[in-house]
Amino acid sequence: MVDLILSIYEIPIINILVKIIAILVPLLLTVAYFTYFERKIIGYMQVRIGPNRVGPRGWLQPIADAMKLMFKEIIFPSGANKILFTIAPTLTIATALAAWAVIPFGAEMVLADLNVALLYILAMTSVGVYGVILAGWSSNSKYAIMSTLRTAAQVVSYEIAMGFALVGVVMAARSLNIGDIVAGQSGSIWGWYMWPLLPLFVIYFISGVAETNRAPFDVAEGESEIVAGFHVEYSGILFAIFFLAEYANMILISIMAALLFMGGWLSPFQGVEFLGLGSSFLAGSSIVWLLSKTAIFMFLFLWFRATFPRYRYDQIMRLGWKVFIPITIVWIYVIGIMYYAELAPWFIKG
Amino acid sequence: METIVFYVFSAFMILSALMVITVHNPVRAAFFLVLTFFSSAAVWLLLEAEFLAIILIIVYVGAVMVLFLFVVMMLDVNLAELKKGFVKNLPLAVIVALAMFAMIFMVVGGEQFGVQNFAVPERHAADYSNVSALGQLLYTEYVYSFEIAAVILLVGIVAAISLTLRRRPNTRHQKVEDQVAVKGADRLRVVKVESQPRKHTIDNAEVKK
Amino acid sequence: MLENYLPVLIFMGVGLLVGIGMTVMGLILSPHRPDREKNSPYECGFEAFEDSRLKFDVRYYLVAILFIIFDLEIAFLFPWAVVLDTIGTFGLIAMAIFLGLLVVGFIYEWKKGALEWE
Numbered sequence: 001m002v003d004l005i006l007s008i009y010e011i012p013i014i015n016i017l018v019k020i021i022a023i024l025v026p027l028l029l030t031v032a033y034f035t036y037f038e039r040k041i042i043g044y045m046q047v048r049i050g051p052n053r054v055g056p057r058g059w060l061q062p063i064a065d066a067m068k069l070m071f072k073e074i075i076f077p078s079g080a081n082k083i084l085f086t087i088a089p090t091l092t093i094a095t096a097l098a099a100w101a102v103i104p105f106g107a108e109m110v111l112a113d114l115n116v117a118l119l120y121i122l123a124m125t126s127v128g129v130y131g132v133i134l135a136g137w138s139s140n141s142k143y144a145i146m147s148t149l150r151t152a153a154q155v156v157s158y159e160i161a162m163g164f165a166l167v168g169v170v171m172a173a174r175s176l177n178i179g180d181i182v183a184g185q186s187g188s189i190w191g192w193y194m195w196p197l198l199p200l201f202v203i204y205f206i207s208g209v210a211e212t213n214r215a216p217f218d219v220a221e222g223e224s225e226i227v228a229g230f231h232v233e234y235s236g237i238l239f240a241i242f243f244l245a246e247y248a249n250m251i252l253i254s255i256m257a258a259l260l261f262m263g264g265w266l267s268p269f270q271g272v273e274f275l276g277l278g279s280s281f282l283a284g285s286s287i288v289w290l291l292s293k294t295a296i297f298m299f300l301f302l303w304f305r306a307t308f309p310r311y312r313y314d315q316i317m318r319l320g321w322k323v324f325i326p327i328t329i330v331w332i333y334v335i336g337i338m339y340y341a342e343l344a345p346w347f348i349k350g
Numbered sequence: 351m352e353t354i355v356f357y358v359f360s361a362f363m364i365l366s367a368l369m370v371i372t373v374h375n376p377v378r379a380a381f382f383l384v385l386t387f388f389s390s391a392a393v394w395l396l397l398e399a400e401f402l403a404i405i406l407i408i409v410y411v412g413a414v415m416v417l418f419l420f421v422v423m424m425l426d427v428n429l430a431e432l433k434k435g436f437v438k439n440l441p442l443a444v445i446v447a448l449a450m451f452a453m454i455f456m457v458v459g460g461e462q463f464g465v466q467n468f469a470v471p472e473r474h475a476a477d478y479s480n481v482s483a484l485g486q487l488l489y490t491e492y493v494y495s496f497e498i499a500a501v502i503l504l505v506g507i508v509a510a511i512s513l514t515l516r517r518r519p520n521t522r523h524q525k526v527e528d529q530v531a532v533k534g535a536d537r538l539r540v541v542k543v544e545s546q547p548r549k550h551t552i553d554n555a556e557v558k559k
Numbered sequence: 560m561l562e563n564y565l566p567v568l569i570f571m572g573v574g575l576l577v578g579i580g581m582t583v584m585g586l587i588l589s590p591h592r593p594d595r596e597k598n599s600p601y602e603c604g605f606e607a608f609e610d611s612r613l614k615f616d617v618r619y620y621l622v623a624i625l626f627i628i629f630d631l632e633i634a635f636l637f638p639w640a641v642v643l644d645t646i647g648t649f650g651l652i653a654m655a656i657f658l659g660l661l662v663v664g665f666i667y668e669w670k671k672g673a674l675e676w677e
Contacts, residue, residue, distance in 0.1 A: 493649075503632060503661065515673050
């Protein structure tokens with residue numbers, strides 16, 4: 001029996017499918033409970049309890065939400081382009097999930113070890129804007145179309161800042177392979193790229209928040225002005241799919257920040273002499289480190305939402321074009337100089 | 351396996367390219383163009399040009415087509431109006447199309463690019479990196495054309511701005527530097543007010559009575 | 560190299576299937592009772608008028624065009640960053656000039672007020 005299962009597992013396609021499921025199922029579960037923790041954490045930050053009715057302490061809330069949305073009527077607004085209206089959410093979730101194909105979870109734990117993994121992720125996020133455009137245009141609603149324009153302009157503006165920030169990472173690692181980038185940060189906590197690339201690190205994460213249209217950059221769905229933005233006409237499961245995609249993208253930004261700037265699965269205790277920590281089990285690389293670092297960034301997303309008031313649209317564009325892009329360009333020059341000066345421990349030629 | 355993938359994507363590419371020029375709705379045409387770019391990226395990938403394939407998606411799908419969509423979605427393209435000139439302009443259009451086809455055929459026709467002229471390219475080893483192969487040539491041997499590209503992009507920036515930028519009069523901007531530089535004295539004036547005798551209010555109260 | 564892309568292709572397929580599967584499930588499971596008022600596009604209390612696909616400020620085109628140009632510059636930067644070790648100081652200077660030209664364009668944009676929103 002076991003032999004049979006093993007032999008089936010040897011078939012390449014089956015092997016790949018099993019790995020894909022092993023990535024997708026935890027991811028979708030994380031998304032579901034991310035929404036729960038969002039409501040709970042923001043609740044506590046605002047001195048409320050948050051969801052606490054469904055199951056013990058509200059643990060079953062996301063499942064109840066999913067079931068409810070599944071059985072809700074899908075309304076097709078009159079004058080909408082029905083086919084495009086139905087395709088838009090699928091396109092959004094497909095691109096949001098596809099980016100996960102190249103994410104490594106450990107030194108050897110990667111589904112597709114592409115040489116150009118970083119560019120692939122950039123490509124997938126840039127394709128993601130189509131879901132928004134399609135949804136907004138096919139809805140035949142003024143609010144949706146306005147939000148589409150705003151979102152598209154906002155997303156593309158921050159994509160430039162994000163691209164420049166990633167160029168900095170590639171300059172430090174001289175590789176587009178994410179596994180190599182993490183390997184380049186090994187040594188000690190001071191080897192992480194967040195130190196020499198600190199401005200880029202901050203810009204990357206803030207641009208990530210803007211790319212996913214999260215607070216405080218959520219003018220795409222700013223309730224007080226354009227109701228719910230591009231998905232104002234969406235209901236039922238179609239709305240749920242947009243929601244899923246948004247949260248999958250938030251987790252993607254978080255795990256990318258952990259991988260590219262905070263050493264991914266490397267331990268912060270690596271190379272620490274104090275109390276012999278460097279030689280204890282704590283110093284070993286493991287997926288636990290990666291996931292905890294990711295969780296920090298995911299928490300930041302929620303914290304931002306509870307803390308900051310929404311930016312005005314012209315302020316968003318100003319921040320993207322007049323603050324982030326100049327800083328990233330200047331910092332690329334600075335990295336060039338650091339590289340020329342062979343600044344240890346990051347820029348050692350060879 | 352590769353052959354199947356190649357034929358699937360080529361078929362996709364040709365079909366969606368056909369749809370681009372036959373579909374009536376310009377927005378749908380734009381989406382089919384996106385699909386065409388996607389399939390051609392896949393075909394490039396099969397040629398082991400991974401960097402070019404992904405750049406095709408980032409630049410064309412992610413950037414150029416967004417602009418196209420902006421234009422076709424929001425301009426009021428009146429279909430009836432467009433169709434009016436169809437018959438009248440047909441002969442001219444056919445001539446232009448034929449001339450274009452002849453030129454393309456002369457440049458990339460069977461004589462120059464036929465299978466018989468080229469040996470089948472060898473498959474590269476697994477650690478072959480298209481990006482570094484490209485980079486090593488681009489920034490050393492072809493550095494002159496690389497800098498020319500920068501100049502062209504600069505011209506692009508200038509042209510785009512001078513063509514589309516319209517300043518509207520009497521719009522107001524947020525001047526952040528002024529906001530940051532503001533002093534307490536600019537906003538708030540403390541006025542020293544002499545204390546008044548109470549008599550005044552008592553008078554008022556009496557009048558009311 | 561190509562064998563690395565097979566999982567990516569399958570992953571995209573599975574991603575599409577997740578989307579399609581959920582959509583189909585929702586369509587089957589949910590009720591469908593259309594109603595003229597319910598189906599009308601959202602408005603603030605009044606009947607929707609005009610076509611919702613409206614014309615908009617040319618500024619959005621400008622953002623899109625500038626985005627294309629900057630995106631191309633980034634596309635040039637990535638392979639350069641990968642081969643930094645082999646192209647040496649010559650490559651560093653070549654990119655410094657390239658980026659310098661971009662900065663000139665950027666300053667022009669800024670001074671012209673193309674980055675202003677109002």
